[in-house]
Amino acid sequence: LKLVVISDPHLVPAGERLYELDPSQRLGACIADINEHHNDAELCVINGDLTYRGDIASYEEVKKCLDTLKIPYRLLMGNHDERSAFLKVFPDTPRDAQGFVQSTFESETARLVFLDTLASGYHYGELCEQRLAWLKEALADNPKKPTIVFMHHPPLTVGLKVMDMAFLKDAEKLAQVLSAYQNVHYLFCGHLHRPICGTWQGIPFCILRSTNHQVAFDLITDNMLIGCHEPPQYAVVFIETADIIIHFHDFLDPSEPFQLGGKNLSIQKNA
Numbered sequence: 308l309k310l311v312v313i314s315d316p317h318l319v320p321a322g323e324r325l326y327e328l329d330p331s332q333r334l335g336a337c338i339a340d341i342n343e344h345h346n347d348a349e350l351c352v353i354n355g356d357l358t359y360r361g362d363i364a365s366y367e368e369v370k371k372c373l374d375t376l377k378i379p380y381r382l383l384m385g386n387h388d389e390r391s392a393f394l395k396v397f398p399d400t401p402r403d404a405q406g407f408v409q410s411t412f413e414s415e416t417a418r419l420v421f422l423d424t425l426a427s428g429y430h431y432g433e434l435c436e437q438r439l440a441w442l443k444e445a446l447a448d449n450p451k452k453p454t455i456v457f458m459h460h461p462p463l464t465v466g467l468k469v470m471d472m473a474f475l476k477d478a479e480k481l482a483q484v485l486s487a488y489q490n491v492h493y494l495f496c497g498h499l500h501r502p503i504c505g506t507w508q509g510i511p512f513c514i515l516r517s518t519n520h521q522v523a524f525d526l527i528t529d530n531m532l533i534g535c536h537e538p539p540q541y542a543v544v545f546i547e548t549a550d551i552i553i554h555f556h557d558f559l560d561p562s563e564p565f566q567l568g569g570k571n572l573s574i575q576k577n578a
């Protein structure tokens with residue numbers, strides 16, 4: 308199973324800029340790169356914060372960009388999103404019975420689960436009893452199937468002091484649900500606008516840079532959020548029965564590839 312993962316495009320209405328950048332143009336460049344190099348992926352997942360202000364004009368920009376993507380996609384809600392405005396522009400988005408933007412995607416090798424951690428009006432994330440009950444049901448259906456979970460808010464603090472104030476507040480309850488099933492092999496999150504990997508409750512996780520602006524690598528400042536313009540990235544993910552491989556790609560890096568090691572490179576030394 309081959310996937311592409313994008314995070315936090317933060318689109319604004321056409322013609323506006325955000326932190327001196329054009330978010331639509333950056334997402335457009337990302338999609339052009341995916342179309343050229345990874346149009347054999349089965350699915351593209353965008354890990355939330357599709358827009359910056361959650362307004363219809365911004366979702367229309369998201370739609371315009373995604374209309375050019377050559378592979379199917381699944382979209383998550385982030386703290387900057389607004390469910391009702393999103394659904395007006397993307398009415399066919401799969402939802403659970405309560406209307407949360409939660410769904411699953413079944414492939415032969417793995418089941419993907421997309422969670423909705425948006426707490427309207429707040430930057431922190433939540434998974435209420437209704438959303439957790441849906442998750443339990445999703446995991447209980449074929450409980451041996453390797454499962455990958457996608458959600459905007461990371462369930463742990465990482466040392467970025469201001470961002471850590473807005474993590475998933477129901478992380479303990481989520482941990483209880485996941486530990487009862489033991490079938491979640493990997494967790495993808497957004498929100499932090501930084502490349503961060505680790506494990507949480509024994510489950511490996513990966514967080515990506517945004518396609519627009521980044522959060523600075525600053526583990527000290529605790530009274531304001533510091534941004535930076537490190538390059539944007541997306542990830543290409545291969546999921547085999549037992550292995551998961553994640554490649555990060557800085558799609559705006561201007562450097563040209565070149566041949567390493569000379570013409571007669573061999574895997575045999577001194578050949």
Ligand SMILES: [Fe+2]
Nearest residue numbers: 315356385498
């Ligand atoms: Fe974000």
